[in-house]
Structures are given as C-alpha cells and as structure tokens.
Amino acid sequence: MMGSRVGWRRRAAVLLLVAVSLSAMSATPAAAAAADSVEAGREAEQHTERISGSAGDVLEDNPVGRLKVFIYDLPRKYNKKMVTKDSRCLNHMFAAEIFMHRFLLSSAVRTLNPKEADWFYAPVYTTCDLTPAGLPLPFKSPRVMRSAIQYISNKWPYWNRTDGADHFFVAPHDFGACFHYQEEKAIERGILPLLQRATLVQTFGQENHVCLKEGSIIIPPYAPPQKMQAHLIPPDTPRSIFVYFRGLFYDTGNDPEGGYYARGARASLWENFKNNPLFDISTDHPPTYYEDMQRAVFCLCPLGWAPWSPRLVEAVVFGCIPVIIADDIVLPFADAIPWEEIGVFVEEKDVPKLDTILTSMPIDDILRKQRLLANPSMKQAMLFPQPAQPRDAFHQILNGLARKLPHPEGVYLQPGEKRLNWTAGPVGDLKAW
Amino acid sequence: MMKSLLPQSQLRRSAAAAAAARSSGGGAASGGADGAGSDGGAGGRVPAASTFWFLLHALCCLVSLFLGFRFSRLLFVLLFSTTALYSSTSSSSSSAVLRATTTTTTTTTTTTTTTNTITLSFAATANPPPSTSVNYSALDSAASGHTQSHVVVGRHGIRIRPWPHPDPVEVMRAHRIMERVQEEQRRWYGVKEPRQVLVVTPTYSRAFQALHLTGLLHSLRNVPYPLTWIVVEAGGTTNATASLLARSGLTIVHIPFPDRMPRDWADRHTTENRMRLHALRVIRERKMDGVIVFADDSNVHSMELFDEVQKVQWMGAVSVGILAHTGTADQPRLSEEDKQNMPLPVQGPACNSSGQLVGWHTFNSLPFAGKTATVVGEAAPVLPRGLEWAGFVLNSRMLWKEAEGKPDWVKDLDAVGENGEEIENPLTLLNDPSSVEPLGNCGRKVLLWWLRVEARADSKFPQGWVIQPPLEVVVPAKRTPWPETTAALSSELLDTKQDQEDRRLSRTNRSSQSRSTTKRKGDVQGQQN
Numbered sequence: 001m002m003g004s005r006v007g008w009r010r011r012a013a014v015l016l017l018v019a020v021s022l023s024a025m026s027a028t029p030a031a032a033a034a035a036d037s038v039e040a041g042r043e044a045e046q047h048t049e050r051i052s053g054s055a056g057d058v059l060e061d062n063p064v065g066r067l068k069v070f071i072y073d074l075p076r077k078y079n080k081k082m083v084t085k086d087s088r089c090l091n092h093m094f095a096a097e098i099f100m101h102r103f104l105l106s107s108a109v110r111t112l113n114p115k116e117a118d119w120f121y122a123p124v125y126t127t128c129d130l131t132p133a134g135l136p137l138p139f140k141s142p143r144v145m146r147s148a149i150q151y152i153s154n155k156w157p158y159w160n161r162t163d164g165a166d167h168f169f170v171a172p173h174d175f176g177a178c179f180h181y182q183e184e185k186a187i188e189r190g191i192l193p194l195l196q197r198a199t200l201v202q203t204f205g206q207e208n209h210v211c212l213k214e215g216s217i218i219i220p221p222y223a224p225p226q227k228m229q230a231h232l233i234p235p236d237t238p239r240s241i242f243v244y245f246r247g248l249f250y251d252t253g254n255d256p257e258g259g260y261y262a263r264g265a266r267a268s269l270w271e272n273f274k275n276n277p278l279f280d281i282s283t284d285h286p287p288t289y290y291e292d293m294q295r296a297v298f299c300l301c302p303l304g305w306a307p308w309s310p311r312l313v314e315a316v317v318f319g320c321i322p323v324i325i326a327d328d329i330v331l332p333f334a335d336a337i338p339w340e341e342i343g344v345f346v347e348e349k350d351v352p353k354l355d356t357i358l359t360s361m362p363i364d365d366i367l368r369k370q371r372l373l374a375n376p377s378m379k380q381a382m383l384f385p386q387p388a389q390p391r392d393a394f395h396q397i398l399n400g401l402a403r404k405l406p407h408p409e410g411v412y413l414q415p416g417e418k419r420l421n422w423t424a425g426p427v428g429d430l431k432a433w
Numbered sequence: 434m435m436k437s438l439l440p441q442s443q444l445r446r447s448a449a450a451a452a453a454a455r456s457s458g459g460g461a462a463s464g465g466a467d468g469a470g471s472d473g474g475a476g477g478r479v480p481a482a483s484t485f486w487f488l489l490h491a492l493c494c495l496v497s498l499f500l501g502f503r504f505s506r507l508l509f510v511l512l513f514s515t516t517a518l519y520s521s522t523s524s525s526s527s528s529a530v531l532r533a534t535t536t537t538t539t540t541t542t543t544t545t546t547t548t549n550t551i552t553l554s555f556a557a558t559a560n561p562p563p564s565t566s567v568n569y570s571a572l573d574s575a576a577s578g579h580t581q582s583h584v585v586v587g588r589h590g591i592r593i594r595p596w597p598h599p600d601p602v603e604v605m606r607a608h609r610i611m612e613r614v615q616e617e618q619r620r621w622y623g624v625k626e627p628r629q630v631l632v633v634t635p636t637y638s639r640a641f642q643a644l645h646l647t648g649l650l651h652s653l654r655n656v657p658y659p660l661t662w663i664v665v666e667a668g669g670t671t672n673a674t675a676s677l678l679a680r681s682g683l684t685i686v687h688i689p690f691p692d693r694m695p696r697d698w699a700d701r702h703t704t705e706n707r708m709r710l711h712a713l714r715v716i717r718e719r720k721m722d723g724v725i726v727f728a729d730d731s732n733v734h735s736m737e738l739f740d741e742v743q744k745v746q747w748m749g750a751v752s753v754g755i756l757a758h759t760g761t762a763d764q765p766r767l768s769e770e771d772k773q774n775m776p777l778p779v780q781g782p783a784c785n786s787s788g789q790l791v792g793w794h795t796f797n798s799l800p801f802a803g804k805t806a807t808v809v810g811e812a813a814p815v816l817p818r819g820l821e822w823a824g825f826v827l828n829s830r831m832l833w834k835e836a837e838g839k840p841d842w843v844k845d846l847d848a849v850g851e852n853g854e855e856i857e858n859p860l861t862l863l864n865d866p867s868s869v870e871p872l873g874n875c876g877r878k879v880l881l882w883w884l885r886v887e888a889r890a891d892s893k894f895p896q897g898w899v900i901q902p903p904l905e906v907v908v909p910a911k912r913t914p915w916p917e918t919t920a921a922l923s924s925e926l927l928d929t930k931q932d933q934e935d936r937r938l939s940r941t942n943r944s945s946q947s948r949s950t951t952k953r954k955g956d957v958q959g960q961q962n
Contacts, residue, residue: 047621183586206584236622238615242607257588264589272597278607297614327584352594359603363613370614374621 048375055335059377063398064108070117082128094127095222097170103394120167124148138179143433163419165411168199174306176202178211193424205330217400220332223313225385231290242278244296265348293318624743627658629723635708637667637694640888645730650681665708667694717832725827738880742826749870752781753824754882755796757814782871810889820858
C-alpha cells in the first residue's frame with residue numbers, strides 16, 4: 001500500500017513536471033510567434049520580407065547541436081594533393097567541395113568519435129582534375145570515387161554497416177555523380193552504383209532525371225563572395241535596365257548549327273530579342289558586369305549545357321529578379337527557399353513570349369520579389385564565405401542533412417547483408433586509381 | 434547437285450541482290466557457285482540493277498549535297514515512312530532505304546532518348562523562316578529506370594516568333610514597371626523625410642533672361658522634392674518675367690527689388706548679393722521652412738545637387754565648377770608653365786583625410802588678369818569673385834529669429850548688411866566659418882556649374898519673344914503664292930532678282946534654270962500686261 005501511494009505521488013510529480021515543461025515549451029513558441037509577428041509588422045514597413053519554404057521557416061536555423069558529422073581522414077592524394085597540383089580549383093564554380101571540407105574540419109558539428117556520428121563525410125575532390133584551360137575532366141572521377149570508397153570500407157566498419165546510407169558526398173560537377181559533362185553520356189552512365197545509397201550534395205537538379213537521386217541536397221554553385229562584395233554599388237542607384245543577360249547564345253565550338261546547346265533556348269532568346277531595347281543581352285563580357293546586374297530589374301538565368309549556373313547566385317546577391325529558363329529544374333535548397341515566390345519561371349517553349357510574360361507581371365508581385373531578395377538571409381544562404389558565417393550555404397547544407405535525421409529503418413543493414421554491387425558500371429571504372 | 438527449281442526471275446533477282454550486296458560493280462563474278470546456269474541469263478540483268486542502284490546512290494548524294502545530310506534524310510523520311518509520327522526512330526526507316534547504297538550512321542543510341550525535330554530551323558546567315566516545330570520523339574523508357582522526363586536530350590528547334598519586334602504597349606508597361614521600382618528604391622534607400630527646397634534666384638529682364646530662366650525652370654521641374662522658387666527681380670517685377678515664371682507650374686514667390694541692375698560686372702555682383710539678402714529676409718519673415726539653394730539663373734544644376742542638399746544640417750558647401758567663358762576667338766595664350774600650373778576650375782570645400790573641412794578651393798584668376806570683362810555683354814571672360822553664393826546651402830531655420838537647436842555660431846540676419854556693408858559670401862553670416870558641412874563626398878563631386886553669359890546691354894529682343902506685329906516682307910519666296918504685294922514692288926524685286934540670276938548664270942552653265950527664268954519673265958510680263 002505504502003509503496004503504491006509513494007509511487008502515485010512520484011508519478012503525479014512527474015506528470016506535473018511534464019505538464020509545466022510542456023506549457024513552458026508551448027509558451028515560448030507562442031511568445032516567439034508574438035515576437036515574430038511584431039517583428040514581421042516592423043519588417044513590413046522595412047524593405048525585406050521573411051522567407052519560409054515548404055519545410056517551414058528554416059533558413060535561419062542553426063545546425064549546431066542537431067547533428068554530428070565524422071570526417072574520414074583520407075590520404076592526401078584524394079584531396080589536398082589535387083589542390084596543390086592545380087590551385088585553380090579554388091576559384092572555379094565547382095569549388096564548393098573544397099570549401100565544404102575546410103568548413104567541416106573546423107565546425108562545431110564535427111565529431112572525432114565516429115560512434116556518435118549521424119553522418120559520415122569522405123572528402124574526395126572529384127572535380128579538381130583540370131585541363132590546361134581550367135575545365136574539369138570527369139573521366140577519372142568515377143575511379144577516384146570508387147577508390148576512396150574502397151579505402152573507407154576497408155579501413156572503417158561504418159561503410160559496410162549501412163552500405164553508405166548515412167554517408168554524404170559533395171559532387172558539384174555538371175551532372176552530379178553521373179560524372180560526365182555531356183548529358184547523353186551522363187544519362188548513359190547514370191549515378192555511380194556505389195553511391196546508390198549515399199546522400200549526394202550536388203549542384204545539378206532536374207526532375208525525373210537519372211542524375212538526380214531521391215533525397216539529394218541541391219546546393220548553389222560556388223561564386224566568389226569577396227569579388228561580388230567588392231563590386232557593390234549604392235542601393236539607391238535606380239534600376240534602369242529591364243532585362244539583363246551576358247553569356248553565350250550559340251556554342252560555336254561544340255554545337256555550330258545550334259539546337260543542342262541549351263536545347264535551343266538561348267538561341268531563341270537571341271533571335272527574338274536581339275533588337276528589343278528592353279533586353280540588354282549580348283555575349284560581351286564588360287568589366288562592369290556585376291554593377292550592371294545591380295542596375296537591372298530582371299536577370300535571365302537560362303540553361304546552358306547543364307541547367308544550373310552561377311548566374312542564379314549572382315542575381316540573388318545583387319537583388320535582380322532571376323528569370324529561370326530551364327524546364328523541370330530543381331533549384332538549391334528547394335525545401336527551405338520558396339523559389340516560385342522569388343524568381344520567375346519561364347518554360348523553354350515560352351521564350352518567344354518572354355517580353356509579354358515579363359511586362360504583364362503585376363507590379364505588386366515584382367515588388368514583393370524584390371523584397372524577398374533583399375532579405376539578407378536569402379543572400380547569405382547562397383554564398384560560401386571564408387570563414388563561414390551564420391546562415392550561409394554551408395549551414396544550409398547542414399540544416400538539410402539535419403532535416404533528414406533520424407535515419408529511417410532501412411539504413412542499417414543486417415550483418416552479412418549487402419545491397420551494393422561492387423562490379424556494376426562500365427569496365428573502365430573498375431580500374432584502380 | 435540438284436539445281437534449285439527456282440524460276441529464272443527469282444534466280445536473277447537473288448543474284449542481283451547478292452551482287453548488289455557485295456559491291457555495285459563486278460557482281461557477276463561472285464555469283465559463280467550457284468546459279469551458274471543462270472549466270473548467263475542474269476548476266477544481262479545485273480548491270481541494269483546495279484546501274485539503278487548506282488543512279489539512286491548518285492541521286493541521294495546530289496540531294497545531300499544541296500540540302501545537307503540532315504535535310505536529305507528528312508526528305509527520305511517523308512517520302513518513305515508511312516507511319517511518320519511516333520514511330521520507331523526515323524533514321525532507322527531511312528536507313529532501310531539507304532542501307533543498300535550508303536553507309537548510314539544511325540544517330541540514335543539505343544539507351545538514350547532522341548528527338549529528331551523537323552523544324553525549319555535557323556541557318557546562321559539566312560533569314561529566319563517561320564517557327565513551326567514538329568517533334569518526332571522516340572521515347573525509350575526501358576532504358577531509364579523511372580518515369581521519363583518530358584525534357585528530351587538532343588537537337589531541338591530554335592523557336593522564333595514571326596514578328597520578333599517589341600510591342601509598344603509592352604514597352605510602355607515595362608517603363609512603368611521600372612518607374613515604380615525606382616520609386617520603391619527611393620523610398621527604401623533614399624532620403625527618408627524629404628525637405629522642401631527653397632531656390633533663391635536673382636534676375637532681371639534682358640535678352641538672355643529667357644534663355645537662362647528656361648533652362649533653370651526645366652531643371653527645377655525635375656526636382657523630385659517639394660520646391661518653392663523665390664525669384665528676386667531687379668528693377669521691379671515685369672510682365673515678361675512673370676509670364677515666364679507662370680508657365681513653369683512651380684510655386685513661385687516673385688519679389689521686386691527697387692534698384693536696377695547695373696551694367697558693370699562688379700556692381701552687378703554687389704547688387705545680386707543684396708538681392709539675395711533681401712530674399713533671405715523674406716524667407717525669415719514668412720518663416721519658410723526648408724533648404725535654401727542659391728541658383729543663379731545662368732548656372733547649370735545637376736539633379737544630384739538636390740539629393741545631396743537634403744543632407745544639410747545647418748550650412749553646407751558644395752563644389753562648383755567654374756566655366757570662365759571666353760567670348761572671343763583670341764584665347765589668352767597661356768605659357769607652358771601656366772598650363773601646367775592651371776588649377777582645376779572648381780570652387781569648393783577642401784577636406785583632410787578624416788573628412789573634416791580644412792579650407793576652401795577658389796578659382797585662380799591670375800591667368801586671366803587684365804583680360805576680364807568689365808561691362809555686361811563684353812566679349813571677354815567673366816570670372817567669379819572669391820566664393821560664390823551658389824556653392825552654399827542653408828537650412829532656413831538658421832535665419833529664423835528663434836529656432837530649435839539653432840547653433841550660436843550663426844549671426845542674426847538683422848545684424849548683417851544693414852550698415853551698408855557688402856556681403857561677399859554667406860560665410861559672413863557665420864561667426865565661425867569652420868562649422869560649414871562639406872557635401873558631395875567632401876567636395877569631390879562637382880554638383881553644379883557657374884557660368885555668366887550675357888548679350889550686349891543694348892541688344893534688342895522682341896517683347897516676351899513673341900513676334901508682334903508680323904515681320905515685314907524682305908524677299909518673297911519663289912514658289913509660294915504671296916498675298917497682296919503691290920505690283921510695283923513685285924516687279925522691281927523680280928527685276929533685281931532676275932538680274933542677279935542672269936549674272937550668276939552667265940558665270941555658270943546654262944541649264945533649265947535659264948529657260949525657266951525666261952519663261953517666268955515672259956509670264957510676269959504677261960501678267961503685268
């Protein structure tokens with residue numbers, strides 16, 4: 001009798017404690033919401049607007065404490081040696097893999113104890129093999145990746161435990177982990193079979209495409225933050241260019257007849273709008289490129305050989321509304337950033353009607369998009385600054401990884417169970433590196 | 434060996450086919466093993482068949498040559514494929530035709546999706562044809578493991594609309610969008626509370642007044658802030674000035690000043706200063722609130738000036754470009770060292786590296802010594818004296834008797850200029866000239882230009898620039914019918930004119946002109962008669 005009464009009191013105390021803590025927890029979000037609404041009221045008078053995507057208002061989340069990442073210590077030949085061989089890797093648009101590694105090495109989410117890690121990271125720089133002109137050659141990348149995976153599966157037990165399902169890799173190349181710059185060949189190869197279960201952090205994203213796996217995290221391409229910072233002009237400079245674009249329309253070297261490059265969309269742009277005074281488009285590369293973007297209302301971001309380009313990052317940083325002409329493209333951090341509200345999406349078949357589309361947009365939409373773009377979290381989320389700053393792209397990647405936690409049931413394999421086929425893929429890939 | 438009981442024609446056909454399959458020429462020799470008997474019979478037919486295929490081959494080559502490989506393939510697809518749309522890859526159907534003759538390379542790879550779009554697509558230099566695009570897409574969903582994207586890889590047509598020119602309605606809409614965007618930009622990043630601008634202009638009626646005032650009027654109309662234009666006119670208000678000002682649509686305060694404007698530049702300078710002081714007293718009386726800008730009627734102002742002066746607290750100074758106008762052809766010949774030592778023709782504040790006012794740049798008038806104009810309208814350079822009022826801006830509250838926060842380094846306006854002392858520049862309004870704020874990026878940006886251009890004092894100009902009464906006819910036009918001129922006058926004029934023409938023609942060639950004049954002469958004389 002005594003015992004049960006004591007137990008009852010203890011249980012009541014526990015229940016009371018839980019109730020109090022729950023109410024406290026619910027109070028703080030309510031207070032936060034109240035504070036938020038006051039802030040939102042103030043912000044409505046200001047010139048920015050809060051951004052919340054399909055995953056909620058997550059751009060400003062702090063990943064520290066929500067996940068732990070263990071970094072494999074791979075031999076220098078997989079990473080550092082490539083950079084010392086050609087340091088141009090640090091400046092081109094694929095440099096995100098290098099900077100992600102450097103960020104994670106000194107980040108608070110890093111753990112040196114693999115037993116408590118949620119995610120495992122293998123720093124392999126697959127896009128650092130450059131031609132003399134500076135373009136990355138993807139021909140050895142599958143072998144490099146395979147060799148790295150063989151190394152980590154032999155040296156540590158964690159790969160075999162899940163066959164890579166709690167590992168992530170950064171693959172910033174044209175078509176991600178398909179490791180080819182030509183779309184037809186990339187589709188033919190498909191994603192490297194060994195990466196079938198791993199999470200891929202890549203710049204390429206197109207719906208229903210072979211090279212985009214379910215659960216991949218799409219990131220923006222690397223654009224040098226200091227260079228963009230150095231070219232800022234006063235924000236009250238009036239925006240007097242309606243539509244701005246600088247780049248190729250015809251890739252005469254690789255596609256002289258036209259029709260392959262950009263699926264004919266860029267050529268269509270040129271033919272329809274080269275004489276239109278509202279469209280400032282040309283292949284010229286002026287030194288005032290960044291300043292001109294800040295004086296434009298709309299910046300075109302059409303696809304090229306691949307659907308993504310650093311133009312999106314530049315447009316967002318400079319407050320120019322991006323006009324995305326790439327069918328079925330998946331944009332960076334699509335669950336955190338509501339891109340339909342921020343940019344204008346034009347289908348490739350509607351390019352001849354682009355001027356009608358843009359001029360018939362209601363002015364309130366345009367102003368709202370500019371307000372969203374002016375939000376500093378938006379600009380921060382697109383950049384890879386060194387050293388890392390809160391809410392930048394590195395943190396958004398970690399937020400994305402944290403949102404995938406806890407790992408679902410199928411991640412951990414039964415002992416002896418194997419899901420990956422180590423001999424799949426073209427024969428050339430099986431050669432050692 | 435039993436000979437196959439094939440009809441002769443079949444034997445021939447098979448031999449022909451076998452022959453053709455190997456090579457177009459020399460087919461007869463390979464058909465040796467079987468059909469030896471039919472050799473003789475088939476021998477006559479083989480050349481015909483091979484020539485047929487040879488001719489077909491040649492035809493295809495010619496077509497390819499003129500239309501290009503892709504078009505010729507197109508042509509054969511259209512000719513020979515029955516189920517055109519959504520059939521198997523079109524190149525395979527065309528290759529069925531061409532297999533025997535040419536080595537076609539199939540453009541499809543079996544694992545990828547291909548689009549053979551038959552569009553009359555753009556050739557690099559030709560005129561763009563209409564943009565019809567028909568997609569012949571071969572979807573090979575077996576290759577990819579999941580739902581096929583409707584975005585296909587491969588060659589696409591370049592869509593060009595038939596009239597790729599801008600639509601004027603859309604252009605207007607775009608401009609309205611840009612206007613609205615710029616308005617928002619000004620609201621977010623521009624001046625938060627725009628203050629009224631009070632523009633003080635001394636003027637007087639003379640030939641160039643309309644020129645100067647029209648320019649200034651248009652500049653002030655473009656200022657995006659509320660503005661009051663205080664015009665002080667020497668010699669009392671005149672209708673000419675008033676009508677000019679009325680057309681501006683701005684808020685005008687037209688103040689008469691009793692004295693007439695003198696003809697001497699030095700005296701004119703002093704009178705202008707007194708006129709400005711008069712205006713300041715009016716501002717004080719009426720307690721007008723805003724930023725005072727001294728805009729002389731012949732000066733040229735940039736729009737950035739008016740944005741910059743919104744930042745002034747009490748008294749600010751801007752850089753003024755000095756345009757010393759030389760009216761004559763003989764410019765002062767400057768020696769080489771003069772040219773090198775020639776300072777910038779700018780008057781304005783000078784700052785040190787931390788952005789504080791340390792002194793003033795003034796215009797160096799030494800190179801022009803002795804060659805300046807003394808009388809208004811003289812064709813010689815007109816130079817500023819010391820510091821011009823145009824380079825200073827005041828907060829009108831500085832002039833009020835009582836104003837909140839009015840600094841004590843400002844003299845009271847009444848104490849200035851009453852004892853007959855002349856006011857050279859606004860610095861005399863201050864006790865402490867070092868508290869002036871340098872504007873325009875610390876004087877580095879020149880925001881307005883000072884210029885003095887006048888016609889001779891005795892220049893005539895029509896009242897209000899309206900031609901009233903109509904001008905007298907001096908020379909009648911040749912072809913227009915001229916109303917009522919007296920016969921005597923016209924004949925006299927015509928005679929003199931024709932004499933002149935004859936003299937001219939005798940020197941130059943005789944063309945139809947001479948014929949026409951003689952004709953006209955005849956005509957006129959006929960009329961007169």
